[in-house]
Amino acid sequence: MAAKLKSAVLGATGYAGFELTRILLRHPALQKPLLMKRETGSSGQDLAEAFPALSGNGGYPLEPFSIEKLKQSGVDLLFLATPHDLSRSLVPEIVRSGIRVIDLSGAWRLRTESHRAVYGFEDYDSKVAHEVMDQAVYGLPELHDADIAGAPIIANPGCYATSVILALAPLVRADLVDRSRGIISDSKSGVSGAGKDATPRTHFVSVADNLSAYGVFKHRHLGEMLEQLGLAPEELIFTPHLLPIPRGILSTIYVHLSHTMTAAEIESCYRKFFANRRWVRVFSPPRLPEIQYSLHSNFCDIGFCLADDGRRLVIVSCIDNLLKGAAGQAVQNMNVMYGWNEAEGLQ
């Protein structure tokens, strides 16, 4: 194998950044990644302080972030597991310096101004932002691997968006869905999806023995789903819920087919679409995915149940929000960018 790639991670102390770091540390095509933090002194000096699960494996020093440091260290690829705003401000200069970026935030996912409004980026129509946006590719390898291979910047998809887009793309692209009837995704996520900040909403007592819906009609991931599936806003309802579990997403998706189909035809549509894709598993009816099945893996599991009328279809899709919904997908994108096996480092 050729010389190993030099990668860096900014934001390793968050949930997704930590999962990412663990994968990069054992990825056979990489040198030991450079771990960076935003400010001197914050979050301790070593990643094992934030995540004692790393204890005893040797040091994981966190170095203050600077683009100078990236260059000096010969970094080829930078992973950003940072807030949207920070990604928005850092990426232009990084990309100009020739370092490729995989950004786990929502900073560069959306092309439609109205969808992007939900993020409130102050710069959203600046010339610089437009230039970056023109080079960014939405990093869902099952849809865009050709573009990902050559992209200078990858906008890694949202966790909910991944679970919904993969479940719908095969049917929508084949024009099998009656959009006029409306599509619904009732999605449920574990708490790590809400991030590591301690808030009243993430307090154990608020979450345990509970379930709640939130962000109805206005969650930030809705725009990604619409853009990637080519849907109009009124054609998709997305309702996220907060589950009393640490991780995992299950989306229950309701569509009306545009004509009567058999379960075998639907299964065949999925299997053809995902032929040779390592990280999507299509379940044969009547088996449906459960969150546990894909936990701690990079799989997106998809199953379905068709009504007797051959028109009403319930699709169930599961991912681990921190892996296929974030860190695992980022590594999968890296594998595609550098022409490696899509599964490298992820098994």
Place this chain on the structure above:
Amino acid sequence: MAAKLKSAVLGATGYAGFELTRILLRHPALQKPLLMKRETGSSGQDLAEAFPALSGNGGYPLEPFSIEKLKQSGVDLLFLATPHDLSRSLVPEIVRSGIRVIDLSGAWRLRTESHRAVYGFEDYDSKVAHEVMDQAVYGLPELHDADIAGAPIIANPGCYATSVILALAPLVRADLVDRSRGIISDSKSGVSGAGKDATPRTHFVSVADNLSAYGVFKHRHLGEMLEQLGLAPEELIFTPHLLPIPRGILSTIYVHLSHTMTAAEIESCYRKFFANRRWVRVFSPPRLPEIQYSLHSNFCDIGFCLADDGRRLVIVSCIDNLLKGAAGQAVQNMNVMYGWNEAEGLQ
């Protein structure tokens, strides 16, 4: 107050039967209830053996069930927290003997033969069964209190059915829903809804850190929803899910309104429908119910979110499946049957 009522419970060792017994024990209009079990020797001799939470409050002896014993003890009202088949075989003779019955099972809830088929009752077209069925009233007080008052037998609703029917009845009865677009209830329940039997599906390790859909298009509670709401089978999709919590149900319900409405009009519709009903709470937008809010209470909480188009509506409904979804509702039905305050014993 007049002489206190004599009640009996068959099936107090199940989850719903136990909750019911706890309420009956403190209900001010009742004598100490007679607790009965099906077979001599089974389930121990005292309810506190099955539920040590009752320890130290004095004895709760379980006596072998017989209709003779009911008569000798002067029982006025029998609660059945028993399997469907047993209710089906016991109720005809009990009702003939003049004892009123509140049956928590699904034995007498369904009038439509095709809906009832899912239970596979062997007797379902027998003359005796028809006679009982003619006297049975579906025990949802918010819809049927006039009929409940005089009924010899109450078919206590299913837990999922309660959460869905109460959330939809105000809109459906006012003809505000475009049924041709289809209604969807994506419902999630805690594990006590699956009963006390130890099965691979109720094993802690199977449920914890998980979420799963089941019974898509064919759950037994679907028939109740259709009958009570006057819907055709193709007009409602109901998808239950198993949550990693002991108790509580949240239903997320999707409807298209038949004409454009405001949130205020929808709230008003709900408030009028449930005016003076003690056990339904209507939430004003943007607040939505969560499972914790109604836990350990007899409330059904209902909230909603209306899309900007004034047509697409997401309703969220929560209950405690063992209370408003079973034991609490049974007591509420008793209160209506005997003309007592609907909240008696339930606060």
Place this chain on the structure above:
Amino acid sequence: MAAKLKSAVLGATGYAGFELTRILLRHPALQKPLLMKRETGSSGQDLAEAFPALSGNGGYPLEPFSIEKLKQSGVDLLFLATPHDLSRSLVPEIVRSGIRVIDLSGAWRLRTESHRAVYGFEDYDSKVAHEVMDQAVYGLPELHDADIAGAPIIANPGCYATSVILALAPLVRADLVDRSRGIISDSKSGVSGAGKDATPRTHFVSVADNLSAYGVFKHRHLGEMLEQLGLAPEELIFTPHLLPIPRGILSTIYVHLSHTMTAAEIESCYRKFFANRRWVRVFSPPRLPEIQYSLHSNFCDIGFCLADDGRRLVIVSCIDNLLKGAAGQAVQNMNVMYGWNEAEGLQ
């Protein structure tokens, strides 16, 4: 019954304060309690905003706290569910004004200076503080009911302390324990014991699927245990652990008996000590308490297992930390203070 008592609660928006308020609202000897908050504007204007479980039962307005307001409203008894420091600063003036106080904080529990040091009260040797301390009674009714009856101020015990003291007092007071061998309490608590503040430690993802020990040898409740049991510091090790559940405490306590005993003798010792005490349940071997049994009740459950040698004894004690460990015990203290049935309002 005589004229109803007027009570007030400062701190109703915390976990213990909320449980307390719920009990006071249904207590038959009380007027509707006055709910107070520390600062204008904080925590909303109504308790139902902080705890939507209260929705729909009518208003629970929170009024700004002042001693003037207490007097104007004719408050007889004030419950403090406040931080230790605030209790420390407020109580002297309140007590001088003739209003009785039940303080759920740790402000007045400890008589020994060295034990109190852990709280770091700045005023701890002030004359005013000494005067209050002289009037304060440690509010464990099973030990001190005679003193509680007439006390102007009750120091409501800590949750861990309650579970440990009740389990040990019968044996220690009868001099049945070989103190030279050391006593150990390995205690485990649900997260509500850590309070409602959102911290990294109470984040759902930190607690779920986890268990951790903390505060070994130096938890603040250790002093209460030593004082109430009359033990020297080296005679008791107390190790608290954080359980992935919302509420409940289980203490596993290890003692060496000072002479060989039978299980029957030990059970008899417990039963005599707690004869006629409504809120302690002694379990007969081999049955041991579990957290679920006393959840949502004011019981302290105590069971034990004696080794074949008749000397080594393992005691298991369970309480609901928010009830017998806080709010329920506060109400029990009130019942004793006013000569009411110890169980009033708590069933």
Place this chain on the structure above:
Amino acid sequence: MAAKLKSAVLGATGYAGFELTRILLRHPALQKPLLMKRETGSSGQDLAEAFPALSGNGGYPLEPFSIEKLKQSGVDLLFLATPHDLSRSLVPEIVRSGIRVIDLSGAWRLRTESHRAVYGFEDYDSKVAHEVMDQAVYGLPELHDADIAGAPIIANPGCYATSVILALAPLVRADLVDRSRGIISDSKSGVSGAGKDATPRTHFVSVADNLSAYGVFKHRHLGEMLEQLGLAPEELIFTPHLLPIPRGILSTIYVHLSHTMTAAEIESCYRKFFANRRWVRVFSPPRLPEIQYSLHSNFCDIGFCLADDGRRLVIVSCIDNLLKGAAGQAVQNMNVMYGWNEAEGLQ
């Protein structure tokens, strides 16, 4: 590398057997393992039916077990993840046939007749059983790696025993513990430790929001601890508890030191004992292990807290009961048996 080893697993459908199979499948020194089941037709035909997490990775056929089949397939090493009794009856013939065995059950762990009595093996004093027992080595590599290397049969330790023995061995072997004062291990385990059988005790509703002690003074793992640590029965109390989590063990262990020590001396004792041991992590005070830190890893984490008197010591030890407590340790034993890196396949 030399020709790859041929392994087989009997009992892959249990929790530990499944974890074991997952590790063996990716172990670089092994051929694909032969997966076997006890009876034709039971547990399905493929492991992915019992554990859908394996779906889509190709087939994992389960073949009926027979010693003939083991020989025909050229199996070098058989893992038994079977009930104790079955291991007891199968192992003699397997060992005679020259196939090495790693037995995850308790069948061959105990040399002391009185300790073994708890298992009730019918054959326990048979000549055949004695012959096997003479060849069996207790498979705790940190204590016995020299013997493990050449052993025909490895008795893989119990999960609780692993967590307790590793935490105590360094101190006990250095004679630093005052045994006359008694040692206590208060241990807490996730539910997978109770096995996959659906019982009232493993029902989700029984475990969630609960904690319970069980098997006080008489758990089967106590004998292993006594034998391996060279303790008399009265010198160790072991109290297991059932935690509301799927996996993980935390043991809180209390000892009196035989003379006054400093924390630095204790840490040094641990570090020397475990020098060069890949799978034990010693934590420096004041940091203590938590269950999450070692979850999904083969680590045993050990930390401690010393009282000011330098004599009373609280040790906290954590493992993943399915890995270091079962499957991971079995693989570690295999690595030692064949002279491979102790960490092979386990990272």
